[in-house]
Amino acid sequence: MDDNTIDSLRQALEHSPGNIPLKHLIAETLLALNRLDEAESEYKSLLKTANDVKSKVGLAKVYFKKASYSACNVILEEVIENGTHDVEVFTLYAKGLLKENSPSKAMDAYKKALTIDPKYFDEELDNQLRSRGTQDIQYAEEEEDDNRFLQKPNVNFSDVGGMDAVKKEIELKIIKPLLHPELYKAYGKKIGGGILLYGPPGCGKTFIAKATAGQVDAKFISVSLNDILDMWIGNSEKNLHEIFELARNNTPCVLFIDEIDALGASRSDMKQSAGRHLINQFLQELDGIDHTNEGVLVIGATNTPWSLDPAFRRPGRFDRIVFVPPPDASTRESILRLKLNNKPTGTIDLQNIAKKAEHYSGADIDAIIDIAIEQKLEASFIDGIPKPLETQDLINALKKHKPSTQEWFSTAKNFAMFANDSGLYDDILNYLRIKK
Numbered sequence: 001m002d003d004n005t006i007d008s009l010r011q012a013l014e015h016s017p018g019n020i021p022l023k024h025l026i027a028e029t030l031l032a033l034n035r036l037d038e039a040e041s042e043y044k045s046l047l048k049t050a051n052d053v054k055s056k057v058g059l060a061k062v063y064f065k066k067a068s069y070s071a072c073n074v075i076l077e078e079v080i081e082n083g084t085h086d087v088e089v090f091t092l093y094a095k096g097l098l099k100e101n102s103p104s105k106a107m108d109a110y111k112k113a114l115t116i117d118p119k120y121f122d123e124e125l126d127n128q129l130r131s132r133g134t135q136d137i138q139y140a141e142e143e144e145d146d147n148r149f150l151q152k153p154n155v156n157f158s159d160v161g162g163m164d165a166v167k168k169e170i171e172l173k174i175i176k177p178l179l180h181p182e183l184y185k186a187y188g189k190k191i192g193g194g195i196l197l198y199g200p201p202g203c204g205k206t207f208i209a210k211a212t213a214g215q216v217d218a219k220f221i222s223v224s225l226n227d228i229l230d231m232w233i234g235n236s237e238k239n240l241h242e243i244f245e246l247a248r249n250n251t252p253c254v255l256f257i258d259e260i261d262a263l264g265a266s267r268s269d270m271k272q273s274a275g276r277h278l279i280n281q282f283l284q285e286l287d288g289i290d291h292t293n294e295g296v297l298v299i300g301a302t303n304t305p306w307s308l309d310p311a312f313r314r315p316g317r318f319d320r321i322v323f324v325p326p327p328d329a330s331t332r333e334s335i336l337r338l339k340l341n342n343k344p345t346g347t348i349d350l351q352n353i354a355k356k357a358e359h360y361s362g363a364d365i366d367a368i369i370d371i372a373i374e375q376k377l378e379a380s381f382i383d384g385i386p387k388p389l390e391t392q393d394l395i396n397a398l399k400k401h402k403p404s405t406q407e408w409f410s411t412a413k414n415f416a417m418f419a420n421d422s423g424l425y426d427d428i429l430n431y432l433r434i435k436k
């Protein structure tokens with residue numbers, strides 16, 4: 001494209017003055033040729049006739065090139081407010097915001113672009129946000145309140161219905177070593193390593209980890225690996241180290257790390273080497289090489305153990321991997337009892353509901369009760385008198401909320417049948433009653 005192109009385009013336009021696509025082409029070409037004033041007036045005239053998003057974004061680009069960043073941002077804000085899934089819009093907006101010295105807003109905008117298209121990558125933005133992000137974090141750290149991660153749970157194993165196999169594993173691997181370290185030492189058995197819980201969503205992984213802390217009167221730190229991994233800031237190593245340090249400084253402590261698979265899964269998204277580096281860092285913290293992890297009980301959780309790097313499963317790391325199945329009928333009954341405890345109820349046939357709620361997770365049961373209550377509320381509005389929940393209300397609610405565990409099993413089954421080399425997923429097969 002050169003200046004001659006513009007002339008011939010303009011001639012063509014004389015023959016069909018209402019040709020919007022042609023006008024767009026002219027404006028874009030002017031923009032590409034950096035004839036910014038002309039591009040600006042073309043876009044403005046387009047806005048008068050067509051008033052379309054494309055012209056708005058075009059004008060924003062002109063302003064960006066003219067270094068009128070606030071004008072550029074104002075236009076893009078309007079476009080975004082009206083709803084757009086255009087990655088380019090968010091990228092330009094992020095760049096405009098950086099120019100206007102709003103790195104955290106810029107980060108949000110770039111994250112939006114990445115949510116729309118996870119494979120998207122803008123080198124310039126990535127570089128700038130990484131270096132700026134680090135400065136910001138150091139600043140934020142001074143006023144950081146570590147205590148927001150520390151909890152003192154008031155639930156213990158007696159609040160967890162069923163799950164006997166899981167309790168037993170935790171008992172052996174975590175609780176006994178904590179209570180009798182000298183016995184373990186006498187047999188030369190190494191203390192340490194963690195348990196990895198896996199299974200369908202909503203079936204009590206987080207809950208039992210918390211109850212473990214309550215059981216041994218330990219502090220509880222719960223973090224999601226996704227929170228630690230901030231690909232855009234490049235500060236994940238430090239975050240990771242600080243969480244482990246927090247646990248080490250507050251022993252005895254159960255360190256619960258959710259979404260462990262985030263490390264494996266995000267590896268292909270991150271630049272390969274950065275991902276590897278993080279995994280190594282994580283394993284080092286877990287191994288307690290530089291700092292002792294005595295009194296730190298690590299429990300990890302994931303819905304997708306198969307996407308985990310095998311290095312995680314070496315001895316001394318997550319060397320126990322424990323399946324947390326959907327609650328069985330009696331567990332469902334105790335979950336129901338627990339959850340209905342302080343609600344207005346009539347006589348409720350818990351056993352019957354539990355039986356009907358096959359395949360429902362703990363979280364599903366939460367949802368059922370919620371639905372039943374909503375309906376009761378509606379009925380109570382009529383005469384203003386609160387009505388107790390009855391068996392039928394919960395049975396009706398079951399029809400409105402389908403169990404969420406089945407979908408997980410349809411994926412898990414494939415891994416258990418075809419990628420189960422060391423019998424890692426035998427528990428899934430047993431649960432599904434599939435013979436090897």
Ligand SMILES: Nc1ncnc2c1ncn2[C@@H]1O[C@H](COP(=O)(O)OP(=O)(O)OP(=O)(O)O)[C@@H](O)[C@H]1O
Pocket residue numbers: 159160161162163199200201202203204205206207208302303327331334335338361362363366
């Ligand atoms: N055995 C149980 N006894 C009592 N409550 C339970 C039990 N299992 C699950 N729940 C309840 O179910 C809800 C969901 O459990 P939780 O959040 O621990 O599931 P999760 O396995 O961590 O799910 P996700 O994989 O989505 O993180 C919680 O409110 C918890 O109280």
Ligand SMILES: [Mg+2]
Pocket residue numbers: 205206207258301
């Ligand atoms: Mg959880």
